[in-house]
Amino acid sequence: MKKTSLVLGFSLLLASAAPGVAADAARGQEIYMKTGCYQCHGTVGQGANTGPKLAPEPLPLESLIAFVRNAAATAMPAYSAKMVSDAEMADIHAYLGSIKPPPQRKDVPLLNNP
């Protein structure tokens, strides 16, 4: 069962990762929302008690893919390539990379409130 889905996932990957199609942050945001990453990590990857912060400065793409594929051993449910292809992961990565760094604490009076 697992094996079939991996094989299937691989063929999907080949179909969608046509050479020359660059990762796209806007599309990545859509996929990030559609595949529910935001449910645990927040809409801008800010993190919560349900999943750690993902952005800005996301993990390198390979690590991101590796984590998501093998997450089953962790508190996060794993995503096979059938659910999010490597190309889609690249788009998610582009989205996470496009998220601007947060302000500095010194510029936020609310966080200097005893």
Place this chain on the structure above:
Amino acid sequence: MDKAPSGVNRRKFLTAAAVSGAAVAATPPGPTGEAAALGVATPALPPTAAQMEAEIGQPTKIAVTMAEPGGRPGSDFMVDVLRALDIEYVATNPASSCRGLHESINNYAMNKKPELLTATHEEIATAMAHGYAKVANRPMGLLFHGTVGIQHATMAFYNAWCDRAPMLIMSGNHLDAAHRPPGVPTTHAAQDPLAIVRDFTKWDDQPASLQATAESLFRAHKITMTPPYGPVAVSLDAHLQEGVAGKDLKIPRLSRTSAPTGDLDSVKEIARLMASAQNPVIVVDRGARSHRFQPLLVELAELLGAPVVDQLGRQNFPSRHPLNGTDRARGTIGAADVILGLELADFWGIVNSYSDIAEPKQGRRLKDSVKLLSINSREVFMKANYQDFQRYQDVDLAIPADAEATLPSLIEAVKSALTPEGRAAAEKRAKTFAEAGVKQRERFMSVDALYGWDASPISTARLSAEMWAAIKEHDWALVSRDVRLSNWPHRMWNFDKPYHYIGDSGGAGQGYGLGAAVGAALAHREHKRLVVNIQGDGDMMYGPGGIWTAAHHNIPLLTIMHNNRAYHQEVMHVQRVGNWRDRGVGRAAIGTTIEKPFINFAMMAKSMGVEGIGPIGDPKELGPALKRAVQVAKAGEPVLVDVLTQPR
């Protein structure tokens, strides 16, 4: 008391009405006299045949049970009993099986001590009693229809049971089939009406006389207020409510009852083990029953230099205390060689891990050598069916006793057990732990809180920081749990007063939030505190009528919607299973989200006479909105701010 056929009865009644002035003058001193002076009708007229027909939906000729002319109504006696028990409030949703007592509270008690609180659902009324009890440390009365009213309230009783909240549930019942009205009242009668809640109340009764009712209510009160606290229920026969109170009835004295306390030998043994440990750790859940607990726990922790991991079932330990290890629970517990659990709901979950994966992995996460000690009043009183007692955890020494009552002797025993070297080691441990805590707080505020700072929907860290700025200059209290806000309030706010926080629902049954907040706010009202309720949208929709009750009874309360437009926990669950099965998460929103259409909670509040602000999705608008809302609450009114938030 047998009754003649209704015709006779009614004639008798008319005579009675003519002499009622004299009858009132003869009744015991109390509000009845005042009622007469105000021209308020004294003993209720029996419903006419037409009224009866309208009420029960069929023509009827029945013997109406009622107080004899000049006789003292049985339910007036019940009021006297409730007064002797110092019951301040009775929350109700009106019901014919309780009409005798209801009328007595209105016209005999003049709606003062007890005062009736109108709720739009029994589940809301029960949640109100639940929240009230955790602030006031006393039971609220509840007055419900037997059968259908009790059925409505059951889930909320279960929450109170799991959370060990005291409350005095009263329900009406027409016990005697030969007397009760046919039709609906008979449908609503039962031979054992409280059987349905017996698994999650501490005690219940169906007394068959007024004297037994007084004794039953006193026993119920004593049981609900003896640790471990928990709900108790008494079914009040309608015939007794509406009949006459005899002359020789006695109201018992209030017994003073102490809490079950640990025996000295076992207490000394725990003290010795904690005092000689390398890394003692205290884990606490529903420790604080009263304001006495927190200073005691602080003293114990400081003596031992022992970090405290707070499961946040109550206001147990100051959030910024240098020994507070709640945000470092995993590491703190992992480093322990001796763990003392105080009133833990789930010791197994502290000692073991469980991963919610397709083939769950579970097992002990702590070394076998770690000594486990427990003081827990729940062990004094358990029931079999519902599994709120959690998985079985073996321990080295368990004291089945109330932690709050046992702490003073434990503190003394620790003082005796600590050697000078032990004290020095404790001091050193505390210092190291405190330094790591400062670093962690710095990280929360300088790094973690800032991610997503300007996001819309609004991040839970931003929301918590904005709330803190709005409330911190006031005498505030949070009456909801903040775990669904990723615990940001407990990370940011300074919870140090014993009334700052009351924990969560206990049974995780939805529909607790708003009702409990209204009840808690009522208990805070006399102290003029700014009461804050962070309210989930899903939970709100179980019992939105709580908004109306707050308005109707002028209960100041600032409700801030954590509106993530979903039953978010369930979104994650469905998604998780979709992932396990490799079927994707594209349809996880079906049945789990609250959209199409979105609910406008500000409009909902307005519809019930409460100021509603929002929905607010732009973080820049949040500060001014909260400022306005605080003004309204401080002026003594309920107010709601609808905030569109990140999921967690």
